[in-house]
Amino acid sequence: MEFIQLAVLAVVQGITEFLPISSSAHLILVPVLFGWKDQGLLIDVALHVGTLAAVMVYFRKETAMLIRGGFDVVLFRRTDAARLALMVVAATVPVMVAGLLFKDMIGSDFRAPLLIAATTILFGVALWVADRKADRAERLFAGITWRDAILVGLAQALALIPGVSRSGITMTAALLLGYSRPEAARFALVLAIPTTFAAGALATLDLVQSGDATLQLDAVIAAALAFVSALAAIWAMMLWLRQATFTPFVIYRLALGVMLLWVFL
Template identity: 50%
Template sequence: MPLTHLLALAVLQGLTEFLPISSSAHLILLPRLLDWSDQGLAFDVAVHLGTLGAVVVYFRAELWRMARDWLGSLAGRGLTAEARLAWAVLWGTIPVGLAGLLLKGWIEQALRTPTVIALATLGFGVLLGLADWAGRRRRDEYSLGWRGVLAIGVAQALALIPGTSRSGATMTAGLALGLTREAAARFSFLLSIPVIVLAGGLELRDLATAGPAVDWSTLWIGALISGASAFACIHLFLRLIARLSMWPFVVYRLVLGGALLAIYAP
């Protein structure tokens, strides 16, 4: 892979993974629009693992408290707010885990097309705008009950459709449930951790047996660059989202989806 392609794709992944605009769609579309060779799933996995490192480092203090109190709940020391949040992240991962196991092959073969991406970008962009406009925005992530966690988990499973955006779908569901923008974003970011771990683990297992065809140096560089850009993106997004609202991302999705339909629709 040329160095310019590597840098562009890694930075793009880092900047879009946690924004509600679909990183997977951008990784599919950029090579198609510029007539680049497909970077392959190995590179996609590497840059996703880079973003995993970014979110773990950024939320390291929260994750430590959550892990400590979750283990305490297993030992019978009761449910603290941090333990409940840890359980919420785990329960919210089940729908996407089941959907991924059952539908992964079909999705990769049938849905990685510009038309599907365009329709998902438009449709879920409208839903994000409605949720941001109508949501009460009074609750934090610690207030989620099991029904709310299940709803956000199902929304995350829908994000297996390219163009939907995992962060966009989970933030939309969180806003619809009355979470503040910051709370919806934080829970979405925390919820990304087990998903990336599970998906990356399955792909890494395949890569480990792939032999010399895998360019490991390219994967490491891509992971580091995507991780650095993702860390910066998380920091700026959480600082600015209360003032910016979700509408810049809604407008971007509508423009992008409309442009893709104009280019690729039959």
Template identity: 50%
Template sequence: MEWLQVVVLSLIQGISEFLPISSSAHLILVPALTNWPDQGLAFDVALHVGSLGAVVVYFRHELWRMLKSWRDSLTGGKTDQDARLAWWVIVATIPVGLVGLAFKDLIEGQMRSGVVIAVGLIVFGLVLGYADRRKRGSRSEYQLGFKDAILIGLAQALALIPGTSRSGITMTAALMLGMSREASARFSFLLSIPVIVLAGGLETLNLLGDPVPVDWSAMIGGTLLSGISAYLCIHYFLEFIARIGMQPFVIYRIVFGLWLFWFFW
């Protein structure tokens, strides 16, 4: 790949992975608007590794506490708020894993159209706007229960529909359950870790049987750039929504969705 393609794809992945605007909707525009060749599975895996590294580094202190407390809860120790949060992340990941495996071919085939993505952007964008205005509360991620984790997990499974946005739909569900904007975003970011690990693992297994040679310079560059942009995105997004909220992203989704309708119809 040309380095311009590497930079553009890496920035798109790093920024849109954690914003409620759908990374798939943006990535589909790259081949539609350029004559660049397909970047290949190896590069997709590299970009996801960068995003994963960003969220792990950003939440390293929280993750370390969660991991220790979760381990202690397995060995008969006290189940504190960090252990419970770790369990809720696991519970909320199960639905998307099951749905992804069951409908993998449908999701990667018939549903990856510009019109489907446009509908997902607009419909779930409006739902996000409603949740942010009408249902938002003050609960933190540490005040979640088992039922909350299941509901957010079921919502996350909807993100397999292109255009929905994994972060967008999980934040929407969290807001509907009375969580604050910041807590909704933090829990969504924590949920991204097992999802990216699972998706990246499947892609890596597919990659092992791919005879196409790997462009290691592009992969390393893409991983680093995706990771840096994702880290900055997480940091500034949390500050942004605390002051302004979700409505600018809702407007962006609607405008972008209407443009996609015009472009692909």
């Protein structure tokens, strides 16, 4: 791939992965709009690995707690860290099961531009409705319950459809459950860690088995550039949500969806 194409895709991925505007939709649409050949799922996931590193660095305390909780679970220790780790796993199971069941459709049928336009608009409206409830929300991520984990996990499975936005749908679900805007974002981004890690591990195995050194180099470059842009995007979003609403993201989704309908119809 040309470096400029990798750079554009990496910046787009980094900026959109953790904002509630669907990174997968943008990664599918950018090549269409620029006339580039679709980069394929392997490069898509390499970009996700770069953003995974960014979210783990930003939420390093939560990441350390999840790792510690994993060891506590293995050693049968009943700790807060173990409880959090188990709930994150519970919230991750639905999307992993759905990913296996609909693997072929995810790589083909679900990447249709008109479907992306429809989901971009529909779930933008859903985010707006949930955001209205957040004005009086006080719940914190530290108070997560099993019910919350399961419900948000089921919502997360919908994000396999491009345009829904994994971060967007999980933030929407968390807002509806009574979490404040910053805490809903924290909930959504921490849940991204195991999901993206699993996808990245599978993609890495495919890269190694392919034996294509050029593809491997492209993936490394893409991941590195995505890491830098994602870290900046997370910092900016968390700062914004401490003092403002999701309205700009809703407006962007609606405008993007309408534009896509106009272009592709």
